[in-house]
Amino acid sequence: MSNLTSLERLDLSYNNVSTLGGGLLNHLRSLKWLNLFRAGPLPRINSHTFTNLTALTELDLGETGITSLEDGVFDGLTSLKKLCVEGGEAVAEIVLPRVPPP
Secondary structure, X not given: OOOOOOXXXXXXXXXXXXXXXXXXXXXXXXXXXXXXXXXXXXXXXXXXXXXXXXXXXXXXXXXXXXXXXXXXXXXXXXXXXEEEOOOOOOOOOOOOOOOOOO
């Protein structure tokens, strides 16, 4: 995906995604919307998965079967406005980073 640096929307819903590791999303710096609804099973999301997605405003992780979120998994999402995790089995409280208004 390194040649998709201008991509703003990515819909992977209803796909069989089992991992998001290995820097898969690192080059998508313009991405604003990421839909992973029912794109699982995706039981674990590591802390570096979304690190470079600073433009992301909407993230849907609904019905992915998440059971584990590493600490800091959402720390890089400084523009995030909407996070959906409905139907998940997340075992951690999700706390979005506080960013001061411009």
